[in-house]
Amino acid sequence: MELRNTKLLFLYRSFLFRLVKFETKNNTLKTIVNALNIKKRKQRIEYVYDEAVKYINDYYKEDLCQFKNNQCIAQRKSNNKKINGCCRVCPLVTDKGCPSSNLACKLIYCKTALKNLKLLKIRDIQVLKCLSIFQRLTLKGSFFQTREEIIKDLYYGPIYSSFKTIFKELSKLFKKKV
Numbered sequence: 001m002e003l004r005n006t007k008l009l010f011l012y013r014s015f016l017f018r019l020v021k022f023e024t025k026n027n028t029l030k031t032i033v034n035a036l037n038i039k040k041r042k043q044r045i046e047y048v049y050d051e052a053v054k055y056i057n058d059y060y061k062e063d064l065c066q067f068k069n070n071q072c073i074a075q076r077k078s079n080n081k082k083i084n085g086c087c088r089v090c091p092l093v094t095d096k097g098c099p100s101s102n103l104a105c106k107l108i109y110c111k112t113a114l115k116n117l118k119l120l121k122i123r124d125i126q127v128l129k130c131l132s133i134f135q136r137l138t139l140k141g142s143f144f145q146t147r148e149e150i151i152k153d154l155y156y157g158p159i160y161s162s163f164k165t166i167f168k169e170l171s172k173l174f175k176k177k178v
């Protein structure tokens, strides 16, 4: 079946089109067609996530944050003693940078880093249209997490991620009290 636009994607990604093979002559729809042709839900989510990250990395080709001695360009300009850029409060950050491939964090470059570049938004990334509105909202708020954790949230849905957040907050409270 030929895909000409993204209007009916909510329907095409449902189980009703499980046996349908999509194709397109439109180059800008290629990643969407590839995603729709992956019929296993988890694999499709992984593909969409990785393609979106690739798209962002290609868009921001240069090293925007220009780290030197653990300080980013914004920290060096403001002459403060802080290190690790805007990752400094993240439990994942290491002295070698980010060990994750976190899509949400890739969409929050500050003005100093961006200079004249336009900040990408979730809606600018075509392939993300293959996700539901809830999944896109989940992605938007998924800072400080690993790729694998985010994929799980997208796969298992709102109940799983709510429980996970409550559990995290309770563990923090418990650690403070001990």
Ligand code: SF4
Pocket (backbone or CB within 6 Å): 064, 065, 072, 073, 074, 075, 084, 085, 086, 087, 108, 109, 110, 111, 112, 113
């Ligand atoms: S986005 Fe801005 S504040 Fe964050 S690491 Fe890059 S230069 Fe620093």
Ligand code: SF4
Pocket (backbone or CB within 6 Å): 086, 087, 088, 090, 091, 092, 093, 094, 097, 098, 099, 100, 102, 105, 106, 143, 144, 145, 146
């Ligand atoms: S997950 Fe985000 S905040 Fe944490 S280290 Fe990676 S880029 Fe920084």
